Amino acid sequence: MPALILISATAALTNGVLQMGFTALVHRKWRVIVIEAAVVAASFIVLSNFHRLYLFPFATRIMTYVNSYLIASELVDRPTVLDVFGERGVPLVIALAYYPTFISVGRELIENLKVRGLKFSPSKVVLPLLVFTIKVANELEAAYTVKLYGKFRRTLPKLGLWDYLFVLSSVVVSCLSLVILR
């Protein structure tokens, strides 16, 4: 988790290319990587044609943040998030648990639109998604109340070999990125 925060933070200080590549290689979702590569390439071409290449780092930074979210939602050891952030980390852990649910609901909505023979438009999807979110929040409130009673007990984080390696490689990537930029 500290490694992810470090890499996301340094992406804002550099052109973000290395951070984007590194985080993409960590989550290894090839479809996402292909889409990101296409988006980055398109941004590069469009921005160079309009002589606005100084805006290009924003594209790579966004991809870094998307990748960091994907990593956090699937690869991060959630008890460690609680160890690092304490009770403030609980909403983050729960939010990460809902990532697959919202992905599957998004897919279902798109499929249902097709079945209904309706054309996709963001405004059509927003309403059912909003209704769904409110319903989830309602039931989640009940689950949160009855499951997480008592006082939060924080334990000291225990870092393993992989945690150290990940932190180290993030530092290397960040430093390398800064050096290349200069």
Place this chain on the structure above:
Amino acid sequence: MFVVGDIEIERGERVALLGRSGSGKTTLIRAAICLRDSPKPFLDGRDFCADPDYSKVSAVMQEPSWQVLAETSEEELSLISRYHDGNISLARELMGPYFSTPFMKLSDGYKRRFVLSSVLVGGPEYLLLDEPFSNLDSEGVKLVSDALPHTYLMAEHRVPELRSMVDRVYVISSGVREVNKDKLWDEDFLRSHGLRGFKIWRERRRLGETILRADIKGISVEVRRGEVLCLVGSNGSGKTTAIKQLSKRGVRAVFQNPDLQFFLKTVGEEVNSSEALSLFNLVHLKDRSPYTLSYGEKMRVLMASAIASGSKVVAFDEPSTGMDGDSLISFVRALELLSEDGRGIVIATHDRDVVEVCDSVVKLG
């Protein structure tokens, strides 16, 4: 003793709470865990909400997917253990080999066990359950009922399953009142109170020519004009996949969870046919948002929209999930309308009440 409104539960008692959809069963359960102001719950004579102790009274709400706090049961218990101690071995036992399996990969029965186990680790003396059997096949019902503690209040539509499980019964119908358990076998009582468990009948007609031929999971299926064909099988046998396949062949499909199938602001826009609106008795609702309707009304809007689409065959995926008796009657009447109109109907279901109204049945899995 735990008391909420007119409901009293003694330790060791298994109590059913019945009522139409929207009658207030969920509201009562939310009040019992202090998420609403009234009615006030009392535990052993004391106001429970003055200092709520959820190790004594707990609840499991209706939709398991919306109650998880972590991706796996193991992770969720690790989170819970930071707040209070609990019997983790009980959860491990209930989840069996699926203790570390991501929630989204579990069967429907184990999804229910997931949420149940994380509440049971706290060892509550009183457990409140909101429709724990919704959308479960008989195997799933057994998985869940075997995991239940000795004292509970269960709000549930599926009366036949409750008959052998509960000691006492409350019904919400202009107020909450206790009724004799024998009423669970009284068809007139069930029907008049909008409950499930009575035999349902559909007017059959002479079937017309074949309008759809399809291969479903290696089984050749033919649907005739006016026919109601049911695809049956346990959870995970491929019924939903079959309906999705049919939808790609021009069949208008209606899936579970109506709220994810409305994309327009009013019922009138959703149906887009005055004839279909009047056929399904929806004219008075045409300016309402479909999200504000009851479950039965939502299903009628989807059916009206299906009929207006002009598709010769309409398919339904587990349409009776969460339906009370009134909605079931309304659904069967709507099926009669579709059949009368010469449409073919395919229904994927494991609900015995729905299978009763089918002209033919194909078993999957």
